[in-house]
Amino acid sequence: MKIPFLGNRPDKRGALDPEGIAGLLSECELLRSHAAGAGVELDDTAASLEALDQLLPRWRDDEEILPWLGNDAGLYLGTVIVRTVRGAAWEIRLDGQPVVRLASGREFDVVASGQEWAASGAPELSQLYGEVAEV
Template sequence: MKIPFLGDRSKKPGFPDAEGIAELLAECELLRSQASEEGVQLDDSAASLEELDQLVPRWRDDEEILPWLGNDAGLYLGTVIVRTVPGAAWEIWPNGQPVIRLASGREFDVVASGQEWASSGVPELSQLYAEVAEA
């Protein structure tokens, strides 16, 4: 997912700070709606990732929703990481792609991971979280 309006932040007066960007990326409206319909409350915890992994993937039959849900899944994974893994933060690449930067400096493309999860279920979001949290 590329977010073009995030481009070169230094040229945008009044551009949101890191906390504002994190809040924007945490919205994940489609994923939250789909999860809610299935009785899953997304509370930005690692446990909620496990619950998402258990959902029946009805969205895979809808080619229109699939890419959007994949983006949301990646952004939600990133939100959980940022809120629970010390030193993790959102980083926006120059092309507008949001990624997670860990305290070690390693970057993690959560949107690509969310797309893979939405289309195939593998790797599971909770497994990805565990790998990142251990790093």
């Protein structure tokens, strides 16, 4: 199947170049919208993760938005890791789950982490980033 907005994809099923994957996963529209509404610019840096950690979690009252925002938070965390940690890259599991693979081979399920953060605020996104960046 060819999806027009993805451009010229290789015919190999499921294949998409790493930049294409990174671009799709970095969109995080719902999170970016919430952050912008609170005056927080998401510039794909560790500092922006710290700013997200300081937001009032008004989304926790909305059971419809909570899982989507958590998903976006995880994808944003992954985006920051991939763009700033040497050797980190996106990988899509066979089940379709995006994860970040570090140069050490360690796999990091950023979506699960983002959902935990959105639901409870812990662990903080900046703390998770710090743990990954140290490895």
